Amino acid sequence: MRAIAKAQPNIALIKYWGKRDSGRNLPAVGSISITLAELFTEMSVKLDESLDSDQLIVNGNADERLLPRVQRCLDDVLGNRRKAARVVSQSNFPIAAGLASSASAFSALVVASAAAGGQNRTTAELASLAGQASGSAARSLYEGFVELENCDDHISVKSIRPVDEWPLSVVIAITTTSAKAISSGDAMEISRQTSPFYSRWVEQQSVDLNAARSAIAARDFEQLALIAEHNCLKMHSVMWASRPPIIYWNTATLDCMQVVRELRSQGVAVFFTIDAGPQLKAVCLPEDESRVQDALAATAGVCNTMISGLGAGATLVASE
Ligand code: PMV
Numbered sequence: 001m002r003a004i005a006k007a008q009p010n011i012a013l014i015k016y017w018g019k020r021d022s023g024r025n026l027p028a029v030g031s032i033s034i035t036l037a038e039l040f041t042e043m044s045v046k047l048d049e050s051l052d053s054d055q056l057i058v059n060g061n062a063d064e065r066l067l068p069r070v071q072r073c074l075d076d077v078l079g080n081r082r083k084a085a086r087v088v089s090q091s092n093f094p095i096a097a098g099l100a101s102s103a104s105a106f107s108a109l110v111v112a113s114a115a116a117g118g119q120n121r122t123t124a125e126l127a128s129l130a131g132q133a134s135g136s137a138a139r140s141l142y143e144g145f146v147e148l149e150n151c152d153d154h155i156s157v158k159s160i161r162p163v164d165e166w167p168l169s170v171v172i173a174i175t176t177t178s179a180k181a182i183s184s185g186d187a188m189e190i191s192r193q194t195s196p197f198y199s200r201w202v203e204q205q206s207v208d209l210n211a212a213r214s215a216i217a218a219r220d221f222e223q224l225a226l227i228a229e230h231n232c233l234k235m236h237s238v239m240w241a242s243r244p245p246i247i248y249w250n251t252a253t254l255d256c257m258q259v260v261r262e263l264r265s266q267g268v269a270v271f272f273t274i275d276a277g278p279q280l281k282a283v284c285l286p287e288d289e290s291r292v293q294d295a296l297a298a299t300a301g302v303c304n305t306m307i308s309g310l311g312a313g314a315t316l317v318a319s320e
Pocket of ligand 1: 011012014015016017031102103104135136137184185275276
């Protein structure tokens with residue numbers, strides 16, 4: 001059985017940083033994200049008993065480093081008595097560089113592997129399986145503005161506003177195409193164990209979630225901008241105060257932040273957010289996307305820019 005699924009990365013406006021149960025990969029905090037439209041990972045899963053072992057091809061090359069994580073996810077979906085799988089993943093954007101490639105990859109993987117195994121799972125089940133592999137991947141099952149709630153012993157994910165009700169644009173400034181030095185999973189564990197700010201971060205998250213939820217419900221761009229930048233900088237402060245410190249930014253990241261702040265002081269509706277990598281994501285109204293892109297593309301150290309609208313959740317493309 002073979003199935004192909006496609007999923008888009010999502011960008012958190014209110015961030016997930018830290019696990020409450022690392023065995024089950026349950027987050028310590030809830031989060032709110034936007035699912036992108038133009039960036040995607042297409043994932044093909046073929047279950048084949050003639051194969052000696054699982055195979056993983058990422059963007060045309062065999063990937064032994066990522067294989068164990070993919071195998072764990074396949075076991076979670078299909079059980080560990082499953083047939084061997086050939087998994088082929090293709091993304092149209094840099095991977096492992098803070099562009100949420102694990103979110104699009106693992107959400108596409110659960111959809112494709114469940115279909116290849118002949119399973120008919122609900123989106124909630126698929127989200128929970130994706131979340132076991134990568135916390136942020138659970139959100140890529142859903143469209144538009146998405147909230148992940150942290151319940152007692154599980155996560156609950158839902159779309160809180162569809163794309164057509166508040167179309168926004170995201171301009172991504174790529175400041176390096178190198179893979180990051182430390183994975184978000186390892187880094188958040190260091191923060192939990194060593195950052196003096198970690199417990200306050202967890203305690204305050206519900207305040208930020210409430211503010212973002214209200215801003216999204218009211219389509220209040222200014223309020224969303226304030227709370228999203230605050231939450232992003234707070235997450236990075238937790239990282240900076242960790243031991244060893246976790247610093248994902250480079251000088252171009254800081255220059256891009258300054259450019260976004262200047263644009264805002266000139267009246268452009270735009271704000272930034274930054275994840276576990278040096279890329280800056282500028283969220284703006286669609287009519288301003290060219291102006292924001294031109295300003296970021298002209299910033300020293302920016303090697304490329306990409307624009308995306310908001311899009312749909314992971315989908316099954318084919319199954320045979
Ligand atoms: O899902 P992970 O393990 O790649 O962690 C994602 C962490 C951030 O991107 C920094 C924040 C988030 O909520 O996506």
